[in-house]
Amino acid sequence: MRVRASFVSVVAALTSFASLACEPRVTPGPPGSANGPASAEGVQSTKGGVKTAAAPPVVPPPVFEAPPAPPTTPVTTHPRLWIRAEELPRLRARAVESNPIYRDLMSVVAEAKLGMDRGKIPSEGDCTYERVFCESYAELFAFMALVAPVEAERKDYAARAKKILLTIVDRVIAAADKDPLARRGFSTTDRSRWAGESFGLTADWIYPYLSAEEKARVRRVFLKWADDQLNSSTTSFDHPTPIGKLNDPVILQGRPNEGLKKPRYAANNFYTAHMRNLTLLSLAFDPADDPPDHTGQYPRLRDYFANVAGAWLYATDHLLRNDARGGSPPEGFQYGPATLAYVSQTLLAIQTAGEADPARWGQQVHLDGNPFWSEVIPAYVHSLSPAPVQGSAGPTYLASWTGDGERYELWDHIDPFTALALHAQNSGNAARLNALRWLVTHTGPGGEAGISRRARSRFGEVYKRHTINYFLLMDPAVTPKDPRPEMPLEHYGSGRGQIFARTGWDPNAAWLTYQVGWAQIDHQHGDGLAFTFWRGGEWLTKERVGYGAFFVGSDQHNTLAIENDRNRRHDEPFRGGLWRRGSQWGLVHTEDPKLLAKSFGRDYVYTLGDATALYNSTYEKIDDVQHASRSLVWLKPDHLVMYDRAKTGKEGRFKRYFLHTPTMPAVAGNLSTVTTAKGQKLYVSTLLPEQAAIKAFEYKEDPKNWETKAAQQEPMKFTLQVEPKAMPLDARFLHVLQGASGGAAVDATAVVKSKGGTPFAGAVVKETVVMFPVDVGEVAEVRYGVPASVKRHVVTGLVPGGKYAVAKQGGEVTVKPGGDAVADEGGVLVF
Incomplete structure (x- = not known):
């Protein structure tokens, strides 16, 4: 840089x-x-142990059929550059x-x-x-x-x-x-x-x-x-x-x-x-x-x-x-x-x-x-x-x-x-x-x-x-x-794991973006797993924009910060700063992150990204972050349900969730409330970790370091930070974000944990439950219980296009392979 x-x-x-x-x-x-x-x-190949191309993305790119090139003859007259005679x-x-x-x-x-x-x-x-x-x-x-x-x-x-x-x-x-x-x-x-x-x-x-x-x-x-x-x-x-x-x-x-x-x-x-x-x-x-x-x-x-x-x-x-x-x-x-x-x-x-x-x-x-x-x-x-x-x-x-x-x-x-x-x-x-x-x-x-x-x-x-x-x-x-x-209301950028979705093309549409991509050239940041949310004609949350080494840090983006081993260049301000802040490694991550799944449903969007590779670097000789991923479901237009996984090989290392906001969040228990300039509310319910340390603070520039100066007209002046009160090897975060107009109250939320089969966890919001696998991997069967108020189930982490049997008895639900219910392109089953 x-x-x-x-x-x-x-x-x-x-x-x-x-x-x-x-x-x-x-x-x-x-x-x-x-x-x-x-x-x-x-295509991925190696020559002398060196990569020559990226592996296929887990979520494949859209199908493209190239039109044939028209016949052409070298032009011998002038002008011929950008304009022809x-x-x-x-x-x-x-x-x-x-x-x-x-x-x-x-x-x-x-x-x-x-x-x-x-x-x-x-x-x-x-x-x-x-x-x-x-x-x-x-x-x-x-x-x-x-x-x-x-x-x-x-x-x-x-x-x-x-x-x-x-x-x-x-x-x-x-x-x-x-x-x-x-x-x-x-x-x-x-x-x-x-x-x-x-x-x-x-x-x-x-x-x-x-x-x-x-x-x-x-x-x-x-x-x-x-x-x-x-x-x-x-x-x-x-x-x-x-x-x-x-x-x-x-x-x-x-x-x-x-x-x-x-x-x-x-x-x-x-x-x-x-x-x-x-x-x-x-x-x-x-x-x-x-x-x-x-x-x-x-x-x-x-x-x-x-x-x-x-x-x-x-x-x-x-x-x-x-x-x-x-x-x-x-x-x-x-x-x-x-x-x-x-x-x-x-x-x-x-x-x-x-x-x-x-x-x-x-x-x-x-x-x-x-x-x-x-x-x-x-x-x-x-x-x-x-x-x-x-x-x-x-x-x-x-x-x-x-x-x-x-x-x-x-x-x-x-x-x-x-x-x-x-x-x-x-x-x-x-x-x-x-x-x-x-x-x-x-x-x-x-x-x-x-x-x-x-x-x-x-x-x-x-x-x-x-x-x-x-x-x-x-x-x-x-x-x-x-x-x-x-144009479609969604767009997928396969090269860098980018998801864009909105409710319509009207001025009052709600809008979500998410990305989990590589960051290996100048001017890129540690923003894997970051998301943005717009509603009611203004930002409710997004990253904090800035220029230079400081803003490479993941804590300036809506993502996770995870403490790693001390890097080999920890005494250098830029690199040492990234390590101390638990950042992803822009420019020097060795392997690539992955977008593991995505779904564009009629009234929901789902993404699953694995950013583990962004937190480790062979160049910096650090590799203690064993897992970092985010599952996110947007229940259009107002609710985001997200489940984050963060694991290190050593205990006593922080794992933090960052969210940037235009005004100071008011924290009361596990509910944080942001009131925007237009009077909208952003309600943030922290359901996991169960013993969470939640704090909100105003962003302060360091007058001795010009690189901490946020961009002109940058509206995200405040930050919400969540972390476990203890510092376990393996942490989970579960949040429900709700955008609301005027004096609308926060919708009730509750944690749901599986009772058998593959471990799952999720959240109830209004009449919907959204379930996520605790660990990314194969799912055998899922058993969980929900309140009687739940009328819709969104189960993620399944096999894309897989067939499942769903059994419901009272509030008890079982989902297992082999049935008539079909998961969508991202492995989401809605019933």
């Missing part, structure tokens, strides 16, 4: 939405050869005063022209104007050289773009001491993430205006930067290794004691930014201007595209279709939108350049062949609150946040959504194009009323790409339709 820059520099830049030696060259073999890309999903008449037809997005575009262009005419662009030093990078102005002018309706204007814009581009290129070639543009890392650090696409796009968009000599200068720098991408070392594992290996499973191998950490960095924001930039650099030049005279990794600029397809995209595609499947970026909501953008922009460029040919480059160049991309829209929509709330930009949806976050407010997803929409438009996918246009219009910060502000890049961006993207995406003649009513 990298130390962040100052809050001002990073957040102001981003709030719109964070060396190995060269191996011998390897020529990519055809996709079906030994060097071909791995295509089997969920045949699209220019349509785009120029939008460049009219009656188009509000065009007016926004022209207001931004006018400011840029004024800055250039005053001699402020390009500038000396780091080459910025009004905190925007010069290359972003080059991209803006190059775009206008394509879409301006008058030819004379197009020539003027091209001249402006060329001047800026060549100024930067010449400074890189000159390599003057202390020139920030010539320094090592210019093409691979933050600036390259934020605006690195500008160089390849500008060269492509103004290609006819460049002379042969000018192209040679630009190419010289592009080749240098291409080698920089292959050897980047900005963060951990931010380029494929071994360098030069193509379409080779060795790229997907992990390292001893680290699980699959290395290959999972293929979803890191730096890794994917380097991939995008290398793609654009390598595809910008024509063969006639790209002779085989380079002495770096490859002789021609175009040859680097083989590395993009056979190494970078090979790894990222494999990760997205397996361990990251589900549509949600693994790094979470601060960095994830950028990662989605970098990958989708890569694939868009490959498509528009005519290189999306699986027969030549492998399945990884076929966007629609990877199920992840069909899941992006459902995952995004299910990650948003049922209704927007008032934010700093106006009405804005709240996200079920994961990962680092400096500001708890949804960022504009215009970058990934434009790339995906343009790809869909080129592919004839009208439904996807419509959905993305609607989402950009209505779910960006400020909603539909804020679209002009977003299109004019008024959120502190260090680039002008958003302005371009709004013009490319939004057709003034089209009013997009809300896609949500056609």
